[in-house]
Amino acid sequence: MNAPHRSAGAAIEIRKASKRYGAFTALKDIDLHIRPGEFMTLLGPSGSGKTTTLNLIAGFTDISSGALEIGGKSVTGLPSHKRNIGVVFQHYALFPHMTVGKNVAYPLTLRGISGEDREKRVKRALDMVKMADFSHRYPNELSGGQQQRVALARALVFDPPLLLMDEPLGALDKKLREWLQLEIKRIHRELGTTFVYVTHDQEEALVLSDRIAVFNGGRIEQIGTGRELYDNPATLFVGRFIGESTVLRGAAEVSGNETVMTIGDQKVIAHGRLAGDARPVILLRPERVALKRPGTDAVTDENRLSGTVTEAIYLGSGSKYEVRLKDGTTAVVRSPLGAADFAIGDAVDVAFTPADLILLPDDASADVTLT
Amino acid sequence: MPSFQRVLLGLFCLLVAVLLLAPTLVVIPMSFNGNKSLAFPPVGFSWQWYDNFFNNPDWTTSFTNSLMIALIVAVVATVVGTLAAFGVSRAAARTGGLLRALLITPMVVPGVVLAIGIYAVYLDTHLVGTVTGFVLAHTMLAIPFVLIAVQASLEVFDRRLETAAGSLGAGRLTVFRTVTLPLILPGVLSGALFAFITSFDEIIVALFITSPYLKTLPVQIYSSITRDADPTVAAVGTLLFLATSLIIIAGLLFGMRRGRT
Numbered sequence: 001m002n003a004p005h006r007s008a009g010a011a012i013e014i015r016k017a018s019k020r021y022g023a024f025t026a027l028k029d030i031d032l033h034i035r036p037g038e039f040m041t042l043l044g045p046s047g048s049g050k051t052t053t054l055n056l057i058a059g060f061t062d063i064s065s066g067a068l069e070i071g072g073k074s075v076t077g078l079p080s081h082k083r084n085i086g087v088v089f090q091h092y093a094l095f096p097h098m099t100v101g102k103n104v105a106y107p108l109t110l111r112g113i114s115g116e117d118r119e120k121r122v123k124r125a126l127d128m129v130k131m132a133d134f135s136h137r138y139p140n141e142l143s144g145g146q147q148q149r150v151a152l153a154r155a156l157v158f159d160p161p162l163l164l165m166d167e168p169l170g171a172l173d174k175k176l177r178e179w180l181q182l183e184i185k186r187i188h189r190e191l192g193t194t195f196v197y198v199t200h201d202q203e204e205a206l207v208l209s210d211r212i213a214v215f216n217g218g219r220i221e222q223i224g225t226g227r228e229l230y231d232n233p234a235t236l237f238v239g240r241f242i243g244e245s246t247v248l249r250g251a252a253e254v255s256g257n258e259t260v261m262t263i264g265d266q267k268v269i270a271h272g273r274l275a276g277d278a279r280p281v282i283l284l285r286p287e288r289v290a291l292k293r294p295g296t297d298a299v300t301d302e303n304r305l306s307g308t309v310t311e312a313i314y315l316g317s318g319s320k321y322e323v324r325l326k327d328g329t330t331a332v333v334r335s336p337l338g339a340a341d342f343a344i345g346d347a348v349d350v351a352f353t354p355a356d357l358i359l360l361p362d363d364a365s366a367d368v369t370l371t
Numbered sequence: 372m373p374s375f376q377r378v379l380l381g382l383f384c385l386l387v388a389v390l391l392l393a394p395t396l397v398v399i400p401m402s403f404n405g406n407k408s409l410a411f412p413p414v415g416f417s418w419q420w421y422d423n424f425f426n427n428p429d430w431t432t433s434f435t436n437s438l439m440i441a442l443i444v445a446v447v448a449t450v451v452g453t454l455a456a457f458g459v460s461r462a463a464a465r466t467g468g469l470l471r472a473l474l475i476t477p478m479v480v481p482g483v484v485l486a487i488g489i490y491a492v493y494l495d496t497h498l499v500g501t502v503t504g505f506v507l508a509h510t511m512l513a514i515p516f517v518l519i520a521v522q523a524s525l526e527v528f529d530r531r532l533e534t535a536a537g538s539l540g541a542g543r544l545t546v547f548r549t550v551t552l553p554l555i556l557p558g559v560l561s562g563a564l565f566a567f568i569t570s571f572d573e574i575i576v577a578l579f580i581t582s583p584y585l586k587t588l589p590v591q592i593y594s595s596i597t598r599d600a601d602p603t604v605a606a607v608g609t610l611l612f613l614a615t616s617l618i619i620i621a622g623l624l625f626g627m628r629r630g631r632t
Contacts, residue, residue, distance in 0.1 A: 058538060059538075060534060060537075060538075079537070079542075080534075080537045080538050081537045081538070081539075081541055081542050082540075084540070085538065086538070086539075087535065087538035087539075089531065089534075091531060093529075093531050093532055093535035095532060095535075095536070095550055095554075096554065097553045097554055106536070106539055106549070107539040110539065110541055110545065111540060155538075155539075158539075158540070
């Protein structure tokens with residue numbers, strides 16, 4: 001392989017870290033442990049604290065309180081140029097007065113590596129991102145995607161144990177972004193370096209990450225694999241941020257080990273109950289619910305909510321519907337290929353079993369932040 | 372009729388160019404005057420005024436004085452002005468604005484006023500007629516030009532490149548040397564050029580702080596023309612005109628080459 005040496009990735013340990021700018025608190029007491037070699041994505045809307053966390057790790061800003069260790073050593077007060085961390089920025093940040101080759105050689109020169117050794121490592125890094133033919137070009141002669149690949153090579157050429165990426169694909173179009181996501185994933189697999197990746201795009205987070213930390217309002221709401229976050233969101237915010245969802249709200253009563261919610265004039269039964277006295281909401285995933293003709297195909301324990309189809313979209317791999325329920329809520333439903341077809345205006349039942357729904361405590365901030 | 376308008380526009384541009392250049396170009400034929408007079412048109416032809424410029428110690432010393440002072444000023448003012456530009460552009464907006472206003476006062480205050488002040492201070496500090504005195508005064512006059520030129524460069528400079536260089540392992544000084552300076556160099560160089568010119572053709576302050584032992588070229592030109600209307604002045608003017616033209620053409624060519632890459 002032409003890839004740079006496999007390096008042992010560094011672990012990151014953040015304990016009770018806060019970051020304040022004057023009266024504004026950007027981060028409140030976050031705890032985050034990142035394993036060596038892990039691909040960890042910091043996901044959240046803008047202003048949620050994900051980039052602040054990345055900047056703290058990179059050493060671009062200092063922590064206000066708490067502890068930050070990289071590779072088992074405290075880095076508090078250590079300036080960024082002594083941390084030996086690769087960073088890839090959204091805006092590429094290639095040096096416009098240097099060729100691609102010079103850009104990639106830059107961190108090596110700073111480390112006293114010269115001559116043939118440097119040439120070899122620059123070539124290897126550029127090969128890794130498939131940019132070796134562009135070594136003599138200047139950054140302004142490259143497209144955005146090419147520039148970002150060069151930036152990636154430059155951030156990895158000195159074999160850092162940790163690579164930070166701040167929305168690196170944010171400025172690129174969708175096709176290119178999807179292709180580069182796979183490239184980044186491949187490089188991560190080849191190198192064994194710890195990757196910390198910041199994005200607000202949940203799909204990107206799902207494609208890339210071993211684990212995802214979901215940020216909201218300066219806190220981490222949940223840390224887990226994509227599957228864990230999607231199937232078992234800890235908060236309404238996480239449930240709504242990852243994937244598509246429908247949120248049902250209504251008067252709820254607890255009877256025994258069941259929570260019964262009244263939506264319009266229909267009842268929905270959920271297994272289990274919430275701890276404490278938080279108001280419950282029900283979260284539905286579009287592919288876990290089915291559309292049925294009113295009153296047909298009943299299944300035991302099934303919840304049914306009647307409504308009218310307001311949008312029907314054929315997606316090739318299936319269909320997507322929007323259904324207006326009686327209480328005014330719009331439910332999103334995805335049907336697999338081969339399921340019955342419905343047209344706009346059809347009266348339908350939205351059907352799901354208690355196992356298909358997610359019961360969560362209500363959180364007003366989840367709605368506000370997402371708009 | 373667009374083509375007629377174009378011709379008209381061309382003629383107008385030519386007229387402006389002639390108006391701008393004519394006073395300068397008049398000097399050239401005058402410098403080859405056969406008589407010792409500044410009459411125009413000149414009478415006869417001779418190289419004697421050029422000969423005089425290169426062989427008369429009054430002219431050669433004042434020229435080397437000016438060159439030396441202007442070179443020192445260019446270096447000192449560029450260093451100080453560049454540092455000041457950094458301070459101004461990286462300070463909080465309000466502080467930066469105040470500092471900037473303060474730093475460009477030498478450009479705004481009438482030259483005579485400055486000259487009187489400088490002269491008064493120099494009399495007490497025995498700086499009249501010294502190289503140090505000239506360098507200090509001219510540096511003060513040149514700093515605003517450097518400040519403005521470098522600040523313009525810094526405004527378009529992407530500071531995130533410094534963050535990136537830091538993340539790659541470069542300390543503050545290395546970042547400046549390898550990233551910031553090369554990218555703001557056009558501004559620094561044009562600042563240096565302005566500083567050089569500011570000092571080289573400065574006359575008002577120079578007239579006050581000059582002495583028989585230290586004259587700069589503008590002082591020599593002035594005294595020569597008031598004393599004996601000597602066409603050597605025209606020869607000097609022609610030489611300076613040629614030199615500046617060459618510098619500007621070189622600068623344009625350099626700029627064009629940079630613009631292409």
